[in-house]
Amino acid sequence: xxxxxxxxxxxxxxxxxxxxxxxxxxxxxxxxxxxxxxxxxxxxxxxxxxxxxxxxxxxxxxxxxxxxxxxxxxxxxxxxxxxxxxxxxxxxxxxxxxxxxxxxxxxxxxxxxxxxxxxxxxxxxxxxxxxxxxxxxxxxxxxxxxxxxxxxxxxxxxxxxxxxxxxxxxxxxxxxxxxxxxxxxxxxxxxxxxxxxxxxxxxxxxxxxxxxxxxxxxxxxxxxxxxxxxxxxxxxxxxxxxxxxxxxxxxxxxxxxxxxxxxxxxxxxxxxxxxxxxxxxxxxxxxx
Numbered sequence: 305x306x307x308x309x310x311x312x313x314x315x316x317x318x319x320x321x322x323x324x325x326x327x328x329x330x331x332x333x334x335x336x337x338x339x340x341x342x343x344x345x346x347x348x349x350x351x352x353x354x355x356x357x358x359x360x361x362x363x364x365x366x367x368x369x370x371x372x373x374x375x376x377x378x379x380x381x382x383x384x385x386x387x388x389x390x391x392x393x394x395x396x397x398x399x400x401x402x403x404x405x406x407x408x409x410x411x412x413x414x415x416x417x418x419x420x421x422x423x424x425x426x427x428x429x430x431x432x433x434x435x436x437x438x439x440x441x442x443x444x445x446x447x448x449x450x451x452x453x454x455x456x457x458x459x460x461x462x463x464x465x466x467x468x469x470x471x472x473x474x475x476x477x478x479x480x481x482x483x484x485x486x487x488x489x490x491x492x493x494x495x496x497x498x499x500x501x502x503x504x505x506x507x508x509x510x511x512x513x514x515x516x517x518x519x520x521x522x523x524x525x526x527x528x529x530x531x532x533x534x535x536x537x538x539x540x541x542x543x544x545x546x547x548x549x550x551x552x553x554x555x556x557x558x559x560x561x562x563x564x565x566x567x568x569x570x571x572x573x574x575x576x577x578x579x580x581x582x583x584x585x586x587x588x589x590x591x592x
Contacts, residue, residue, distance in 0.1 A: 341411060341412030341540040342412065342540065342542075343540055343544070343546075344416075344539060344543045344546050345546060347545070349393055349415060349546060350392070350393060353393050354393055355384075355387075355388050356396050356413075356414050356415045357384050357397050357398065357414060357416050357417070357418050358397075358399075358405050358408055358419065359376075359397055359399060359418050360399065360405065361399035363402065363419065363489075363510070364378060365378055365379055365509070365510070366378045366379050366380045366381075366419065366420050366509075366510070366570075367381050367419055376397055378570070379569075379571070380418040380419055380420060381418065382566050382569075383563065383566060384537075386553075386557050387537070387554065387557070390552075390553035390556055391549055398413065398414060402419075402470070402487075402488065405421070409539070409540055412540065415539065415540075415543075415546065416537050416538065416550070417539075420438060420507065421433075421535060422533045423436060423534045423536045424471075431539065432540065432541055432542060432544060432547045433536040433537065433538055433539070433547065434536045434538075434539075434547050435536060435554055435555075436534035436536045437576060438535040438576065439534055439535075439576070439580075439581035441508045441528050441529045441531075441532055441533070442471075442472060442475065442505055442506070442508065442529040443505070443508045443526075443527065444504075444505050444525070444528075445493075445496065445503060445504050445506065445511060445524065446496070446502065446503045446523065446524065447496060447522060447524075448521060448522055448523060448524045450502070450526075452502075453526045456479055456527055457479065459479035459480060459481040459503065460479055460481065461480060461482075462481050462482070462502035462503060463481060463482045463484055463500075463501045464476040464483060464484065464501055465484045465486045465491065465492035465495045466485070466492070466505060467485070467486060468485050471533075472505035475505055476503075481502075481503075484501050489504075489506055492506065493514075493520070493523060503526065507533075508525070508528065508585075509571050509575060512571065516572070532581060532582075534578075564576055564580075573585075
């Protein structure tokens, strides 16, 4: 499946930036997105009996609707539900646009985010994170007949399709590419196939899941980042007791094999630890 894979430097990996819009219901203050939400405690969640989780709902295989309009499902959705079961509370998903999640968390609209939010030092200044539950790499995707991009530096002077608030946007911008704004992966693929952009940068697991469903021979991976990104649950800053409880839940789910089972269900491999993700990627690459 992978046509050519050349590692880029770790310095090229930037942050995933998200924000939130819409009017989901939560216990927190749903005021202006610039306000800072009060920390959410485990006691508050347990007393309410509900964990309010912000998610996109349009980002397969992580969080999406079956068949486009069916039940909300996906790896992150299943992990969040399993965490809620460990905590003994119901999980209430509130969907909003990808460009809206973190600001919704800041505004107190959610207790937690489950949407492949990458952990970065910059983000740690504003949010509290659980331990990571997914490890993956970023990839540059081009048209299959285009061999002009064989390294990250080759993006200079090209045009890439990116969501404006994602870390992939930052990577493309840092490399000197012109950015064509898009709302998501599907639109990026359309523009790429139409020749309106030269490339797009996204998560490797998202690409692999797409190819498993579509087997689109018109596009292929040109470059893969060397450093892995780490996705974790995100909470309002200072929500230590809730984050600690979620960490304990994730540890229990890892120990009993649930996390690995869910990863294999959606990705056909174990991407729940750095070591496992490295091994899964090597195994997959050996079969190309």
